[in-house]
Amino acid sequence: MTPAQLPPLKKRVESVDAFRGFTIFAMIFVIMVAGYRNLPLTFPHFGSAPVSTFKHASEDAAPPLPREWAFWQGLKTSDPPLIYYAGKLLACDTNSSCTVAVLGDKDTTLAVVSGARIRAAKPLRPGEEVIARSLAPAPPRSGVMGEPVSEYAIRPDSFTMQGTGNGCTFCDLVAPFFVFIVGVCIPLSKRKRGAEWWRHVGFRTLSLILAGVLYISLILKLSWWWGILQAIGAAYFMGAVAMFLPVWGRWTAIAVIAAFHAWMSWHVPWWLELGDKTRPFFTIANLHGDPLRPLTVHCTPWASISWGIIAIAGTLIGDAVAGREPRAIIRQCLVVGVILTAAGWLLHIYQAPMNKDYVSPAYSVFTSGLGALCYLVFYLLIDAAGLKLWAWPFTVFGANALLAYFMQPVVRIFFQALGLYPFFTSHAGWNGVLWGLIWTTCLWVVVLWCNKKNIYWKL
Numbered sequence: 001m002t003p004a005q006l007p008p009l010k011k012r013v014e015s016v017d018a019f020r021g022f023t024i025f026a027m028i029f030v031i032m033v034a035g036y037r038n039l040p041l042t043f044p045h046f047g048s049a050p051v052s053t054f055k056h057a058s059e060d061a062a063p064p065l066p067r068e069w070a071f072w073q074g075l076k077t078s079d080p081p082l083i084y085y086a087g088k089l090l091a092c093d094t095n096s097s098c099t100v101a102v103l104g105d106k107d108t109t110l111a112v113v114s115g116a117r118i119r120a121a122k123p124l125r126p127g128e129e130v131i132a133r134s135l136a137p138a139p140p141r142s143g144v145m146g147e148p149v150s151e152y153a154i155r156p157d158s159f160t161m162q163g164t165g166n167g168c169t170f171c172d173l174v175a176p177f178f179v180f181i182v183g184v185c186i187p188l189s190k191r192k193r194g195a196e197w198w199r200h201v202g203f204r205t206l207s208l209i210l211a212g213v214l215y216i217s218l219i220l221k222l223s224w225w226w227g228i229l230q231a232i233g234a235a236y237f238m239g240a241v242a243m244f245l246p247v248w249g250r251w252t253a254i255a256v257i258a259a260f261h262a263w264m265s266w267h268v269p270w271w272l273e274l275g276d277k278t279r280p281f282f283t284i285a286n287l288h289g290d291p292l293r294p295l296t297v298h299c300t301p302w303a304s305i306s307w308g309i310i311a312i313a314g315t316l317i318g319d320a321v322a323g324r325e326p327r328a329i330i331r332q333c334l335v336v337g338v339i340l341t342a343a344g345w346l347l348h349i350y351q352a353p354m355n356k357d358y359v360s361p362a363y364s365v366f367t368s369g370l371g372a373l374c375y376l377v378f379y380l381l382i383d384a385a386g387l388k389l390w391a392w393p394f395t396v397f398g399a400n401a402l403l404a405y406f407m408q409p410v411v412r413i414f415f416q417a418l419g420l421y422p423f424f425t426s427h428a429g430w431n432g433v434l435w436g437l438i439w440t441t442c443l444w445v446v447v448l449w450c451n452k453k454n455i456y457w458k459l
Helices: 014-033 066-075 171-220 228-242 247-267 302-323 326-350 361-384 389-398 401-418 429-452
Strands: 083-094 097-103 109-116 129-134 159-163
Touching (some): 014 361, 014 389, 014 401, 097 159, 109 159, 171 302, 171 361, 171 401, 247 361, 302 361, 326 361, 361 389, 389 401, 389 429, 401 429
Antiparallel strands (some): 083 097, 083 129, 097 109, 129 159
16 A cells, blocks of 8 residues: 555654754754854864864865864874865866865965875866865974974875865754655655645745745845755755655665766766856845856755755655554664665765765765664654653744744844844854854744744745
């Protein structure tokens, strides 16, 4: 019996709301602490440069992140130490034969390395930033970036090179986990709405794209932005279309989309990047800005197909959840989780590294698998074991996710009007984590009040 032939659902799967609420809770928290410095849990994440797990791996080379490298270096006691340097690509025939200037403080050149191989998620061009990591013993350092390195350390074979944004932090898991749970809900929604489902799919896809334009316009002024909500809309539509396919067809679709995205990323320059980064974004308030840059504020619209991989993976779990058979749910979560996590990790090592900015196949496949395994934990605790009380704070967000997301700029404007917002700025370390949690709690109270007043925003 297929999920579409099963009787109507009689009760909600509470782990779905809790998992969605957990991702919203994490999203609000990491957005708030993004500007804080010296946050805890700073170390290399799956090949990134040293960066806090509460920041994106793509922030590993953005100013003033080299300060974070020095902060991490000061915490290390290993001998010999790993030392990270900013670099600039001078010339590159392929990523396996490049000339890189290793930079110190104030962009002084410490060394020029020829014939370097650079691990990156896309072809690199002269002028782009890269990261150089010294694996050689170095003289004692005071923690100040840009000190001269020893003659041994500047030998070409003493450095390993990588592009910026490689790796995956906790912060990088938030968006894919949300897309994953969107995919899980697709089979549930299809059964619930019956013949009206496709009309709902079209309305919801367009609404998510327009809502994303509105959300970013509230922050960066009015333009035709393509951000994470728009990517979620595209991924949702792909997951809905995938419901026409049998299970084996969806597995095939995941493999084909990943391969296609990888090929386009390496052979078609406009696939991942549009516009001139030296120019500002085009907005109604800045008509002289680059008209293509708003289409890459998150990723290009067509690169969003890699987010669709995550939604399609979610539908594989959603089929089992719709059947309400615990053994089938556990088995499917394990199969999807183990296979995709392992496949993503192998792609990360041997093909191209995980990179959220370009939604690399390694990133989308790996986070799909990890999403399945993490959802399994929620399901086992909440629906299988009946341990629900601990998850109630998450279900508050999960039951009203879109309103919670949009409340962030609204509450921020309100706090600014009251003169309270400065209390939430310019924090560091564990103190920054505390203030991030306080901010998230404030948003939680607002959403809880809306839930009690039956004020919901659903698409």
